[in-house]
Amino acid sequence: MRDFVQELRHALRMLVKHPGFTAVALLTLALGIAANTAIFSVVNAVLFAPLPYREPDRLMMVWGLSPNQSRQTVAPANFLDWRAQSDSFEGLAAFSNVSFSLGGDGTPELVRGGSVSANFFQVLGTPAALGTTFQASSGGEGSWQRVVLSHGLWRRRFGGDPRILGRTVRLNDVSYEVVGVMPERFEWPTIVPTHASASEPPQLWVPAVHRDVPQLGPDTAQDTSTRRDGNYLRVVGRLKPGVTREGAQQAVATIAERLAREYPETNAKSGIGLVPLREQLVGNVQAVLWLLLAAVGLVLVIACANVANLFLSRASARRQELTVRLALGARRWQLVRQLLTESVVLALAAGALGLLLALWGMDALLALVPPELPRLGAVGLDGRVLAFTLLTSLGTGVFFGLVPALKASAPDLSGVLRQGGGGRLSSGGNRSRGALVVGEVALAVVLLISAGLLLRSLWRMQSVELGFRSEGVLTWSVSLPATRYPDDARQAALFQQVLERVQALPGVKSAGAISDLPLGGNDVSTVLTREGQSRPEPGEARSVGYQCITPGYFRTLGIPLLGGRDLTAMDGEGTQRVVLVNQTLAREAWPGETPVGQRIRLGSDPDSPWLTVIGVVGDVRQGGALKETRPEAYVPALQGTFHFIQFAAHTEGDPTRLVAGVREAVAALDSQLPISKVRTMEETVTSAMARPRFLSTLVALFAALALLLAGVGLSGVIAYMARQRTQEIGIRMALGARPVDVLRLVLGSGMRLALAGVGLGLVGAWAATRGMASQLYGVSATDPLTFGSLSLAVVVLTLVATWLPARRATRVDPLIAMRSE
Numbered sequence: 001m002r003d004f005v006q007e008l009r010h011a012l013r014m015l016v017k018h019p020g021f022t023a024v025a026l027l028t029l030a031l032g033i034a035a036n037t038a039i040f041s042v043v044n045a046v047l048f049a050p051l052p053y054r055e056p057d058r059l060m061m062v063w064g065l066s067p068n069q070s071r072q073t074v075a076p077a078n079f080l081d082w083r084a085q086s087d088s089f090e091g092l093a094a095f096s097n098v099s100f101s102l103g104g105d106g107t108p109e110l111v112r113g114g115s116v117s118a119n120f121f122q123v124l125g126t127p128a129a130l131g132t133t134f135q136a137s138s139g140g141e142g143s144w145q146r147v148v149l150s151h152g153l154w155r156r157r158f159g160g161d162p163r164i165l166g167r168t169v170r171l172n173d174v175s176y177e178v179v180g181v182m183p184e185r186f187e188w189p190t191i192v193p194t195h196a197s198a199s200e201p202p203q204l205w206v207p208a209v210h211r212d213v214p215q216l217g218p219d220t221a222q223d224t225s226t227r228r229d230g231n232y233l234r235v236v237g238r239l240k241p242g243v244t245r246e247g248a249q250q251a252v253a254t255i256a257e258r259l260a261r262e263y264p265e266t267n268a269k270s271g272i273g274l275v276p277l278r279e280q281l282v283g284n285v286q287a288v289l290w291l292l293l294a295a296v297g298l299v300l301v302i303a304c305a306n307v308a309n310l311f312l313s314r315a316s317a318r319r320q321e322l323t324v325r326l327a328l329g330a331r332r333w334q335l336v337r338q339l340l341t342e343s344v345v346l347a348l349a350a351g352a353l354g355l356l357l358a359l360w361g362m363d364a365l366l367a368l369v370p371p372e373l374p375r376l377g378a379v380g381l382d383g384r385v386l387a388f389t390l391l392t393s394l395g396t397g398v399f400f401g402l403v404p405a406l407k408a409s410a411p412d413l414s415g416v417l418r419q420g421g422g423g424r425l426s427s428g429g430n431r432s433r434g435a436l437v438v439g440e441v442a443l444a445v446v447l448l449i450s451a452g453l454l455l456r457s458l459w460r461m462q463s464v465e466l467g468f469r470s471e472g473v474l475t476w477s478v479s480l481p482a483t484r485y486p487d488d489a490r491q492a493a494l495f496q497q498v499l500e501r502v503q504a505l506p507g508v509k510s511a512g513a514i515s516d517l518p519l520g521g522n523d524v525s526t527v528l529t530r531e532g533q534s535r536p537e538p539g540e541a542r543s544v545g546y547q548c549i550t551p552g553y554f555r556t557l558g559i560p561l562l563g564g565r566d567l568t569a570m571d572g573e574g575t576q577r578v579v580l581v582n583q584t585l586a587r588e589a590w591p592g593e594t595p596v597g598q599r600i601r602l603g604s605d606p607d608s609p610w611l612t613v614i615g616v617v618g619d620v621r622q623g624g625a626l627k628e629t630r631p632e633a634y635v636p637a638l639q640g641t642f643h644f645i646q647f648a649a650h651t652e653g654d655p656t657r658l659v660a661g662v663r664e665a666v667a668a669l670d671s672q673l674p675i676s677k678v679r680t681m682e683e684t685v686t687s688a689m690a691r692p693r694f695l696s697t698l699v700a701l702f703a704a705l706a707l708l709l710a711g712v713g714l715s716g717v718i719a720y721m722a723r724q725r726t727q728e729i730g731i732r733m734a735l736g737a738r739p740v741d742v743l744r745l746v747l748g749s750g751m752r753l754a755l756a757g758v759g760l761g762l763v764g765a766w767a768a769t770r771g772m773a774s775q776l777y778g779v780s781a782t783d784p785l786t787f788g789s790l791s792l793a794v795v796v797l798t799l800v801a802t803w804l805p806a807r808r809a810t811r812v813d814p815l816i817a818m819r820s821e
Contacts, residue, residue, distance in 0.1 A: 012345065014342055015342065015345065015346060021310060022346065024310065025307045025310050025311075025346055025350075026346060026349060026350050026353065027353075028303045028306055028307055028350075028709070029303055029304070029307055029346070029347060029350035029351075029354070029396060029400075030350040030351075030353040030354040030357060031303065031354070031357070031705070032296075032299055032300035032302075032303035032304070032354070032396075033300065033350055033351050033353075033354030033355075033358075033389065033392055033393060033396065034353075034354035034355070034356075034357035034358045034361065035296045035299060035300070035358075035702070035705075036293075036296050036297060036299075036300050036354075036388075036389075036392055037354055037355060037358035037385065037388065037389045037392070038358045038361055038362060038365050039289075039292050039293055039296045039365075039698075040293065040385060040388050041358070041362065041379055041380065041381065041385050042289065042292075042365070042369065042373075042376075042379055043289045043290075043292075043293055044382070044384050044385055044388070045375050045376070045378035045379040045380070046282055046285060046289060046373065046374060046375050046378075047282060047286060047289060048384060049375070049378050049382070049384070051277065051278060051281075052126065052183070052185040052186050052187065053124045053125050053126050053277075054124070054125025054126065055125065055238075056277060056278065057276070057278075058238050058239045058241075059123075059124070059236060059237070059238055059239075059276070059277040060089075060236070060237050060238075060239060060245065060248070060274045060275065060276060060277060061191065061234070061235070061236055061274070061275045061276075061277055061280045062074075062082065062092065062235040062236065062237050062252070062272060062273075062274060063235070063272070063273045063274075063275065064078065064231065064270060064271070064272060064273075065256075065270060065271035065272060065273045066270065067268075067269035067270065069271070069273075071273060071275075072231055073231040073232050073233055073234055074094070074231055074233045074234070074235055075227055075228045075229060075230055075231050075232075075233070075266070076094075076225050076226075076227050076230070076233060077225060077226050077227055077228045078228055078259065078267070079092070079094050079233050079235055080225060081255070081259060082235070082252070082255060082272070085255050085258070086237075086251065086252060086255060087240075087251070088239060088240060088243050088247065088248035088251045088252070089237040089238060089239060089240060089243075089248070090123070090237075090238045090239070090240050091119050091122060091123045091237065091238055092123070092235055092236070092237040093116065093117045093119050093120040093122075093123040093124075093235070093236055093237070094116070094117045094120075094208070094233040094234065094235050095114050095115065095116040095117070095120055095188075095233070095234055095235075095236070096114070096115050096232050096233055096234065097112065097113075097114060097190055097202065098112075098113050098114065098115045098206075099111070099112055099113065099479050099644060099676075100112075100113045100171040100172055100204070100206075100479075101171065101172050101173070101479055101481055101672070101673070101674050102157070102169065102170070102171060102204075102674075103169075103170035103171075103173065103672055107674075108672050108673070108674040109674045109676070110477065110479050110674040110675070110676035111153065111203045111204060112190065112200050112201070112202050112203055113171075113202050113203060113204045113205060113206060114188065114202040114204075114205045114206075115205075115206055115207075115208050116134070116205050116206070116207065116208060117207075117208050118134040118135060118207055118208070119134075120133075120134070120205070120236075121133035121134065121148075123236060123237065123238050124188075124236070124238075125238070126182070126183065126186050128148065128180035128181060128182055128183075129151065129181055129182060129183040129184070129186075130154075130162065130164070130165065130180060130181035131148075131165045131178070131179050131180035131181060132179055132180050133148055133179075133180050133182075134146065134148070134179075134205075134207045144206070144207045144208070145174065145175060145176050145177060146176060146177050146178075146179045146206070146207060147169060147171065147176040147177070147178055147179070147204050147205065147206050148178075148179060148180040148181070148182060148204065148205045148206075149164070149178060149180070149181045149182070149203070149204050150181075150182055150186070150187075150201075150202065150203045150204060151181060151182055151183060151184040151186065152184075152203065153203040153204055154181045164178050164181065165178060165179065165180070166178065171204075171206070172479075172481035172482065172483060173481040173483040173484055173672075174481075174483060176206065185378075187201050187375070187377060188201055188202055188205075189201045189281060189374055189375075190202065191234055191280060191281070228263055228266040228267065229266050229603070229604045229605070236277065237274075245274055245276065248274055249273075249274050252272040252274065253271060253272060255272060256270060256271045256272040265604070266604065281374045281375070282374060284774070285373060285374065287772075287774055287775060288691065288694075288695050288775065291450075291695065291699070291772055291775065292695065292698055292699070295447055295450065295698070295699050295702045295703075296698075296702055298443045298446065298447055298702070298706060299447070299702050299705055299706050299709070300392070300396065301399075301439075301443060302440045302443050302444065302706050302709045302710055302713075303709055304396055304399045304400040305400070305436040305437075305439055305440045305713060306440065306709055306712065306713040306716075307346075307400045308399075308400040308401070308436055309433055309436050309437070309713055309716060309717055310716075311339075311343065311400065311401060312432060312433055312436075339401060340397070340398065340401050340402065342401070343397045343398070343400060343401025344394060344397035344398065344401065345397075346397065347393045347394065347396045347397030347400075347401075348393050348394070348397065350393065350396070351389055351390065351392065351393030351396075354389065354393075355381075355386075355389050358381075358389075359381065362379070362380075366379060368694050368697065368698065369694060370687075370690035370691045370693075370694050371687075371690070372690070372691070373691075433717045434717070434753050436713070436717075437710075437713055437714050437717050437753045437757065438753055438756045438757040438760060439757070439760075440706075440709065440710040440713050440714070440757065441710050441714065441753070441754055441756075441757025441758060441760075441761060441794065441798065442757045442758075442760035442761035442764055443706060443710070443761070443764075444703070444706040444707045444709075444710040444757075444761065444794065445757065445758055445760075445761025445762065445764070445765060445790070445791060445794055446761050446764045446765045446768050447699065447702055447703035447706045447707075448703045448706070448707055448790050448793075448794060449761075449762075449765040449769060449786060449787055449790050449791075450699055450703070450765065450768060450769055450772065451696065451699045451700040451702070451703035451704075452786040452789075452790045453769055453772070453776055453779055453781065453783060453786050454692070454695055454696035454699055454700070454772075454775065454776070455696050455700060456778075456779045456783070456786060457692065457696070457775070457776040457777045457778060457779050458689070458692050458693060458696045460777055460778030460779060461625050461626065461689060461692055461777050461778070462625075462689060464621065464625045464626075466518065466519075466620065466621050466625060466685070467518075467559060467618050467619050467620035467621055467629070468518055468557040468558060468559055468620050468681075469556075469557050469558030469650070469681070470680075470681040470682045470684070470685045471681075471682065472650055472651050472652070472653070472655055473556065473557065473648055473649065473650050473651070473655060473680060473681035473682075474648070474649050474651060474655035474656065474658050474659065474662070474678070474679075474680055474681075475517055475646060475647065475648045475649075475677070475678075475679060475680070475681055475684065476646070476647050476662060476675050476676070476677060476678040476679075477644065477645070477646045477647070477675065477676045477677045478498070478644075478645060478646075478647065478666065478673060478674075478675050478676075479644045479673075479674070479676075480494060480644070480645075480673070484670070488573060488638075489573065491637075492572070492573070492637060492638045494669065494670070495513055495550055495637055495645060496550075496569075496638075497669055498513075498647065498665060498666060498669060499511050499512070499513065499550060499552065499647070501665035501668065501669070502647070502649050502658075502661070502662060502665055503552075503649075505649075505658060505661040505662075505665070506661075507651045507652045507653060507657070507658065508649050508650070508651055508658065509556075509650045509651065509652065510552050510555045510556045510649070510650045511552055511556055511647065511648065511649040511650070512549065512550050512551065512552035512553030512554070512555065512556040512557070512647070512648055513549065513550040513553060513637060513645045513646060513647045513648070514547055514548065514549045514550075514553050514645070514646055514648070515547050515548040515549070515637075515644070515645055515646070516547060516622075516646065517646045517648065517681075517684070518557075518620050518621065518622050518684075519621075519622075519623075519624055519625075519684050519685065519687075519688045520622075520646070520684075524545065524546050524547070525543050525544060525545050525546060526543070526544065526546045526602050526603050526633075527542060527543055527544075527602070527603065527604050528542045528543070528544045528585075528589070528600055528601070528602060528631075528633065529542075529600065529601040530589060530590075530598070530599075530600055531598065531599040531600065531601070531610060542588075542589070542631070543631075544585055544602075544630070544631040544632060544633050545622060545630050545631065545632040545633065546602060546632075546633055546635070547622075547632060547633070547634045547635070548634075548635055548636075548637045548645070549567065549580075549634045549635070549636065549637060550567070550636070550637045550638075551566065551567040551568055551569055551571070551636075553567075553648070554566055554617055555650075556648045556649065556650045557620075557648060557650075557681075558650075559617050559618050559620060560617065560618040561615055561616075561617055562583060562615075562616045562617060562618060563586075563594075563595070563596055563615060563616040564580070564595075564596040564613070564614050564615030564616055565614055565615050566580075566615060567580070567614075567615075567636050569638075571614075571636045571638060571639065572636065572638035572639065573638055573639060575639075576612060577609045577610065577611045577612065577635075577639055578611060578612050578613075578614045578635075578636065578639075579600065579602075579611040579612070579613055579614070579633050579634065579635050580613070580614060580615040580616070580617055580633070580634040581595055581613055581615075581616055581617075581631070581632065581633055581634070582616070582617055582618065582619050582620065582629070582631065582632040582633075582634075583616060583617070583618055583619045584619050584629050584630065584631050584632070585631035585632060585633060586616045588631055589631070595613045595616055596613055596614065596615065596616065597612065597613065598612075598613045599611065599612050599613070600613065600633070602633060602635070611633075611635065617634070619632075620632070624688055625688060625689070626777055646677070647662075648681070649662070655680050655681075656680060659678055662675070662678070663675065663678075692775070692777075695775060707794070707797065710757075710798075711797055711798060711800075711801035712801070714750060714753065714754060714798055714801045714802060715801040715802065715804060715805055717753070718746060718749060718750040718753075718801075718802050718805045718806070719804075719805035719808070743806050743807070746802070746805065746806035747799070747802055747803070747806045750798065750799075750801070750802030750805075750806070751795075751798070751799065751802065754794070754795060754798035754799070754802070755795065757798075758791050758794055758795055758798075761791075761794070762787060762791060765787065766782055766787075769781040769782065770782070
């Protein structure tokens with residue numbers, strides 16, 4: 001212990017004695033450690049931090065599987081059968097996402113909520129922080145008019161009032177009694193089958209109406225417990241102790257086969273799939289986060305290589321000191337321990353500084369993080385992040401200190417003593433420096449090519465034709481409570497009145513509405529039957545997207561009419577039932593035929609009305625730029641039933657100037673009707689690109705930092721080597737060598753290292769980028785243009801980095817150089 005304290009004091013004295021060296025090394029390492037800590041804090045919150053539920057590893061999402069094995073939501077009757085027949089789960093709970101108009105005190109607002117089965121919170125194993133949750137045994141008249149609030153909504157809307165229990169709130173014009181408030185850490189995200197995350201989690205929960213099955217809203221009165229053709233439920237289950245995922249999967253597969261035999265019309269070729277809850281929440285975000293952590297880790301390795309070169313240079317200056325200690329009886333391992341102590345002390349100091357920098361930069365990082373990334377509320381510094389920073393600092397200190405320590409602790413005793421402490425660096429030291437520089441350049445090439453591929457992929461995404469206009473379009477959403485708008489006629493009248501008032505506003509060119517705007521994240525679909533076609537086999541009916549629109553919608557978003565006619569105000573209740581189809585549906589359903597005039601039926605109900613196709617419109621990438629266009633059918637809002645609709649207005653100039661007018665227009669019709677999601681269509685498109693932009697931006701920043709560090713490292717090594725060869729250069733110049741010859745000599749040394757690094761980096765990039773192919777769009781993971789152009793750029797930049805020390809070497813005075821030895 002005494003020896004360790006002495007070595008620690010000696011290490012601190014040596015670092016303080018050389019403030020310039022210490023400052024450069026400290027800052028270089030601190031930047032690398034700060035970047036790693038910041039990224040790891042996000043990785044930790046999303047992938048490692050425990051979920052806020054009891055024994056979360058036993059929680060499974062239970063999905064229906066379509067004939068092509070894609071995940072889908074569940075019909076109420078199927079859920080009830082799953083729950084009754086399954087013996088692998090302690091409980092199965094269903095939930096659906098619902099939007100509520102929250103009225104009462106204050107301005108009405110639209111909040112996202114959940115309609116859940118009574119055992120929902122028991123399955124999750126999370127009790128209320130205040131009051132109670134729903135009880136599976138509760139029932140009776142009016143028992144569904146209860147609500148549990150999230151902690152955030154309780155604090156924001158009700159000021160954290162502890163007397164909230166028993167208080168009545170108005171949801172969709174219906175009175176609900178507040179029975180509980182969930183803990184602050186509790187969060188239940190909006191889960192969708194495709195792993196994509198919705199924009200915001202539920203802020204309140206209401207019990208399901210009728211037979212413990214969630215409805216489209218507590219104000220719906222129909223009993224859906226026998227329906228097998230309407231999939232809208234999401235199911236979560238808790239495995240019994242000792243039951244594995246594999247065992248439970250086999251059990252539910254048997255249930256699916258049984259239901260397929262009993263109900264072939266709806267369940268044929270359908271299955272049941274289990275997904276661990278954590279896997280469902282993080283989805284394909286895992287690949288993005290691991291890629292970022294790998295990229296920032298490479299930056300730290302390059303920083304370590306730079307500091308290792310600094311330590312090698314410093315060790316060369318200390319060779320006489322170390323040699324004398326060896327001559328006086330010190331053992332080599334004692335010298336190695338002393339030098340490693342110095343490097344570890346420096347690394348720990350850099351870790352402390354890096355932790356402060358990470359705290360300072362956390363807000364900037366979170367501003368870049370796409371909002372759909374799950375569990376962002378858990379991002380912060382906890383014990384796991386602090387342990388990561390400590391271990392990274394210790395590992396960094398050993399990593400960059402070991403090679404210099406081994407080299408410095410084994411000097412040539414006789415040579416050093418004869419030279420009196422000066423002398424020339426050993427060839428082994430030069431080889432170590434060269435190897436470190438080659439490694440730095442290689443890692444920088446890997447990062448730069450990865451960033452180049454991601455940026456090209458982002459450019460391709462942004463160049464995709466979405467099929468609609470985004471410039472000059474303002475959008476907003478309105479939810480109609482069924483208590484005030486109980487029938488289609490009243491809903492249609494409200495939609496029409498809003499559109500008429502908005503169209504009358506100055507600067508508005510056109511306005512329209514749709515059940516779900518492009519890139520909205522919803523995926524409403526139904527089955528289609530053509531008139532005259534044979535009845536499809538069970539499970540093989542054509543699935544199409546289903547949208548409800550008003551006249552003027554296609555014109556507002558610039559979606560072209562390719563054939564037939566558009567909707568008009570005459571396409572209303574009591575008139576011929578009509579539909580428009582997109583180009584993809586027209587091509588698939590009527591190849592080589594004219595769709596206009598054909599009739600189709602939407603839905604599996606054989607009594608559904610026939611709809612006449614009156615027009616064909618252009619394809620729209622409804623689900624996102626990266627998703628292929630799917631068949632879409634558009635029915636008139638005046639002939640459909642939608643409580644929730646989204647409006648769009650095409651304006652002259654800045655669309656945000658229309659916001660106040662839109663709010664006044666809606667308030668003039670119904671002051672208690674909240675509007676939400678007021679934003680421009682350009683903002684929606686930008687938000688849809690948030691994840692690829694986040695990934696490409698950070699990797700590009702890390703690549704630029706890596707290239708800068710590699711360039712500085714190469715320049716420093718070449719300058720050091722040139723100083724070591726001062727006498728040789730002086731002799732060459734005295735014998736007639738020209739400055740250009742010296743320039744060529746020094747540049748040659750640097751470029752050999754750079755080219756070796758580029759060659760090694762190309763091999764590493766070829767291997768590394770194949771693992772990120774899933775994050776690319778429209779560009780190959782081994783794209784030759786990206787590989788070739790960026791490799792050439794690295795060569796040019798390293799040439800510039802080598803040029804400065806080479807130029808200084810040409811100014812050596814031969815007489816002074818020869819006398820210096």
